[in-house]
Amino acid sequence: MKFTAKIIADFTKGEVIGNPDEVVSDISRIEEGKKGTLAFLANPKYEKYLYTTEASIVLINRDFQLNGNINATLIRVDNAYDAFTSLLELYTKMIPEKKGIEQPSYIDPSAKIGENVYIGAFSYIGPGTVIGSNVKIYPQSYVGDFTQILDNTTLYTGVKIYHGCYIGRECTIHSGVVIGGDGFGFVQQPDQQYRKIPQVGNVIIEDCVEIGANVTIDRATMGSTIIRKGVKFDNLIQIGHNVEIGENTVIVSQAGIAGSTKVGRNCQIGGQVGLAGHLKIGDNVKIGAQSGVSNSLKDNETVLGSPALDVSKQIKAMIVYKSLPEMSKRIAELEKELKALKERL
């Protein structure tokens, strides 16, 4: 598919500087731009590439000051990043959508299937399950018994959702995600063996949640593990039983949240972070990558490290930590000098 600068400018409400008939058929990053591609410049760090890129068209901010000659045709827009994202969205919508029910697939006769769905081959829909309209279930996915998946949600290939769970509208769930496996609940008996505590709750995923590949979200012991509206999960994250994640919180890959912890809204949790169980994390909390959190946190706190400290305290401690061997020598020197001084007196 080919687009001219003029068409792109019309769509993005931009102004063409250069050849309005310049044609692109692909996109590129400005630093890797090739003839026939469209790129954008938003981050000033990349400005140098603007003057050397081979991309045919570049989107830039309307108020951007040029500091050199350029070869590309420019399209000036209010916000180059947003405009480019809108073009990407348009581009992805032009890919033909998957539709229909491929065979063989297994749909229990008691399941209710909405309109305009895609159910890929080798997928399994259990009894009593309800699939909304425009839902896409890629091949080899599993939706257990008495589960609900609301409209416009996509499960990529190989998603596994146990019985009795609930997935809202407009969610995107990537391959290998497991939702509703048993929480990790055992009681040690006098003979050291563990007795399993039955996990009879479920998982509730609200609307507009995205869940990365191979994430695991355990069902509640009782009640529900809840992922609120607009939450975004990267890959390989662990969510324990009875956890609740507040609206619009984002969690980076390989973080783990132990059972019964409640995380507030608009939090940002870094990669490989660990949160202990039964904590209460406030709203707007930021937790740096690899932190280990074993205490509850108030709204707006920013913490770092394992164990986690307030970020500014942690950074100061980290700086001193690096000089510990030198500090050790300074203490030994002080002791020596003081001893010498005392002997002199």
Next chain:
Amino acid sequence: MKFTAKIIADFTKGEVIGNPDEVVSDISRIEEGKKGTLAFLANPKYEKYLYTTEASIVLINRDFQLNGNINATLIRVDNAYDAFTSLLELYTKMIPEKKGIEQPSYIDPSAKIGENVYIGAFSYIGPGTVIGSNVKIYPQSYVGDFTQILDNTTLYTGVKIYHGCYIGRECTIHSGVVIGGDGFGFVQQPDQQYRKIPQVGNVIIEDCVEIGANVTIDRATMGSTIIRKGVKFDNLIQIGHNVEIGENTVIVSQAGIAGSTKVGRNCQIGGQVGLAGHLKIGDNVKIGAQSGVSNSLKDNETVLGSPALDVSKQIKAMIVYKSLPEMSKRIAELEKELKALKERL
């Protein structure tokens, strides 16, 4: 399904305080209790909810002293937690069990299948494989060639077991678990390329093991990677080749154990812990979350941190660590004062 207080009291050998005909049809946590549900109180921390809960029936310990008025019908039992767990077990047993062989599934003609099994659609049973009685294999699971799965074991949907492995009785294996993938064994050649060391061993899982979602357990280079009886794994754990985990050891999610390490019995390994390879970890060892262990540990040790130290030493060091910036200032002050003193003399 509905139960009266009297029926529950009979089952739990308890005593009804209140209305023996009070009816419940669901369970709840005491702090979230609603009319028509059964809750329990075991942890004294939750006592305050006893006086406010809307749960219709609450199980409490026989010797528990009331400190306020309650609305719920009580059932006094020897151990409220155990009684509740027994009721949950009963409850889960009342869910109709999956049975029979769904189509399409792939069962090699040379596989031997026990009695009363469930084999879900799109599951694959390889040649020479033996499946015991009462085994449940949920849809889309894979059991490779010449593998054994003994009686009463459940594989949830999408479990993958490579060839030649052995799974004992009464095991529960959750979705996305991979058992028997190749161990990570390569030798670097003079030209920097790696040559793979064939991994010709297997994995042995003994009886009563539970394995959480998306766990990976590699096959041995030679011999067996062994998970002993009663071990419990949370989600997303990595077990390297030739590892051995002792009886009744529990490992929390996202921990990783490198090749050839042997872990003893009754150990507790926290979330996101890393154990280096070729270690020997004794019995009854406790390893705190996010610890990094690169040395062998004796029986009954408790360690924490990365690198791991004895827990009491680690906690003391962590406390001082927080005050490092202040300590740094104190040293500078000492140096200044000592210098001033020397000059004065």
Next chain:
Amino acid sequence: MKFTAKIIADFTKGEVIGNPDEVVSDISRIEEGKKGTLAFLANPKYEKYLYTTEASIVLINRDFQLNGNINATLIRVDNAYDAFTSLLELYTKMIPEKKGIEQPSYIDPSAKIGENVYIGAFSYIGPGTVIGSNVKIYPQSYVGDFTQILDNTTLYTGVKIYHGCYIGRECTIHSGVVIGGDGFGFVQQPDQQYRKIPQVGNVIIEDCVEIGANVTIDRATMGSTIIRKGVKFDNLIQIGHNVEIGENTVIVSQAGIAGSTKVGRNCQIGGQVGLAGHLKIGDNVKIGAQSGVSNSLKDNETVLGSPALDVSKQIKAMIVYKSLPEMSKRIAELEKELKALKERL
């Protein structure tokens, strides 16, 4: 299958010391050796087992000096480890290979399938996809639309590859791997909700790459996430969008690499390491287990810890860290003594 010492010696160009007709039918580790098995001794740490092993035949280095009596028949070779590995390779090649297309499987009519392939039951090959010769795709794997898989590559059961990706020759990809899921790209809007940045790039895996179970490799936002020739990944690793991993780099399990980071050649990255995004890691870099790297690293650096420091600095700091409580006391003592001294004067 049975082999005599003479046959093994012929294959390994070795010399038999003992009975050339000694027969073995299996292999073992020297410390677990049983009658009828072949073992080897390469690491001098295991020498003691040479004199006690019940293995019938042991491969040892030609120049190895015996320090005791042995029961086993020896075969002396130039390099016992290499010779044993070669035997293992021979052994694995003797296992009959999977071949043919099992039913039911789903192969889009527009897909092109090479010669001599194995496509297991319940596997899915999307439209426009090209599968090379001698490729093995185990059951329940998914190869999305317009993806290429070149000759001699093996996908084990349950591998998921999204559309538009490219997998080279001689690759081995283990169960549960997800290649080409969306990168984690969102922009927060003024109302706190996140807008997804469409991820329209792909993943390129070059030749001779091995990828462990349940690894996730995200597609690029634009362009490609690239895994170069000869890279080896252990299990449960996370690779973010637009990451590039250089030739012959090895990464141990549960490590995570955030978006747009470029890692050089011949690097060794330990287990549970985290690399922040947008870094440049040079060639031959070594990163110790559980390290957290938030700065770029030059060629040949070796770092450890979170935050990562040069390994020798880190080890020195770790040693002092352990004695922090004692150091704290020494400082208090110095302050006390200095105060006393000042008062005396």
